[in-house]
Amino acid sequence: MKPHITQLLTQAAASLSADVTVESIILDRPKSAEHGDFSSNLAMQLAKPLRQNPRAIAEALIAALPKSEYIAKVEIAGAGFINFFLNAASQQTIVGEILNAGDAFGRNDSGKHEKVQVEFVSANPTGPLHVGHGRGAAVGDCLARLLDANGWDVTREFYYNDAGAQIENLVISVQARAQGMATDDAQFPENGYRGDYIMDIAEAFLAKQTVTADDMIVTASGNVSDVESVRTFSVAYLRHEQDLDLKAFQIKFDVFSLESALYSTGKDESTEQSLIASGHTYEEGDAMWLKTTDFGDDKDRVMRKSDGGYTYFVPDVAYHLDKWNRGFKRVINEQGADHHSTITRVRAGLQALNVGIPQAWPDYVLHQMVTVMRGGEEVKLSKRAGSYVTLRDLIDEVSCDATRYFLAARRSDSQLIFDIDLARAQTNDNPVYYIQYAHARICSVLAQWAGDVATLKVADLAPLSAPNETKLMQRLSDYTEVVSNAATDLAPYTIANYLKECAADLHSYYNDTKFLVDDLPTKLARLALIAATQQVLKNGLHLLGVSAPHKM
């Protein structure tokens, strides 16, 4: 409908010899019903170039507007808004569209089945996932679902930093615990991990247990001084642990990439050699530096430390080069904002390689910190992890659905307060249940009707004329654009907002109107409308990875 009205306005503007392109025409959904279905500020935009009063221009535009079978009336309002009112039949078409498309309603092919990779979570295998990882998991998975709904071929990827200093800290922590050392012992490694889970690993190691993670199976040697065995066992143990966290959060990855694999395949060295060959490196203080300042960084960065090892920087560049070589012309990295500084560096490294990677590749979506509250106080510790709140704590306490919703429902660049009491509440305080309840209520009505929902596709919708019915149909009509914009803006939270509003329209309608009435045409029309609403709620909840229950 939007393109249609845009076309009408373009033609009208052309007849006024105004220089107007289709792209420059803005159509809005007015906030108030008295302002119609769509509104344009075109007359006000043209006021300056045409040197005329906006209202006069609006009148001329309306006079020049081609006739349309979809539009009931056009009005001028306010400073010069042109408001379009659709006729009832064109407002109603959305119901049939939704019922016919079913689960596919809202999906489109704008991604043209091109490959896109979404990398998210990417936690170090040094402990259970925490609430921050949870936010990344919820946002990243929703992004992936959104891109899929917009016709992209999506790969979900998790990158493990299973090498480097943090892993060494893990190893000496497990060793210390296996040797019976307490975490408050003066001898305990200064940068060691102190959560209870380290003790679990130590005990499992001593018991020579076997753990599996992804495609690896590792059996502990039980020999504490066997550093290699402690390392591989501890990493596998924690990867397994994180796998369980992800499973509980209902998130599946297509690919797990290991930093250690970059070393075993020599991609770190070849990347370093390419960077040296690019001429953007130099040696200083026994270290090898990359002149990232050549590419917009505010200072140069060390690639190879004076002790001979790489900083995280070289494997990061090698890893992203590998992504590029795997054919991902589009990559989105979802990370915590504390990793912000890596963006410029990784992009600079990729530019230095000079292999045709675009300057702004890859895309980044960063999320801000999460503060967990309970009983009005900040929760900082979990027994198991020691220094942070784990994702599993939240899932166990407030459910997977509520946790996913709360972590995805906010703009990711705003700090988030996760209120455990609110997420647990089984009232309309809680937007998750509010939305799910709308879905369940519709299911219940349809079940009591006991008819075949498929027959509603051809229901005569003419009886749908009440204001709350019109409002609901408008809301349903907005869904496809919401899905498309959410993907363009990489903003999953907008789906959550939309669903809340859609559910509110439904609840309001439900309380005001009886559906299972005696008059058959009225009954079928209303059932068709709520069945369409049910479908949209279901499709939207699916994008968030939240279930759409039939009963509550």
Added chain:
RNA sequence: GCCCUCGUAGCUCAGUGGAUAGAGCAUCCCCCUCCUAAGGGGAGGGUCACACGUUCGAUUCGUGUCGAGGGCGCCA
């Protein structure tokens, strides 16, 4: 000191270069002989942090100030 994000109702958050800035909670008043009250209707509550610019029009864009958080490692 420099860089990034944020600042909207008592609280948690939406929103927008345009019409009277919205929702939920909290406070107050109503609504189940009726398809699920995990719901609905209504009232009150705002200097859109502050200042100055751009604009016919700024809460929205720009600059600055203040406030919150993060980053500025040969940690990741």
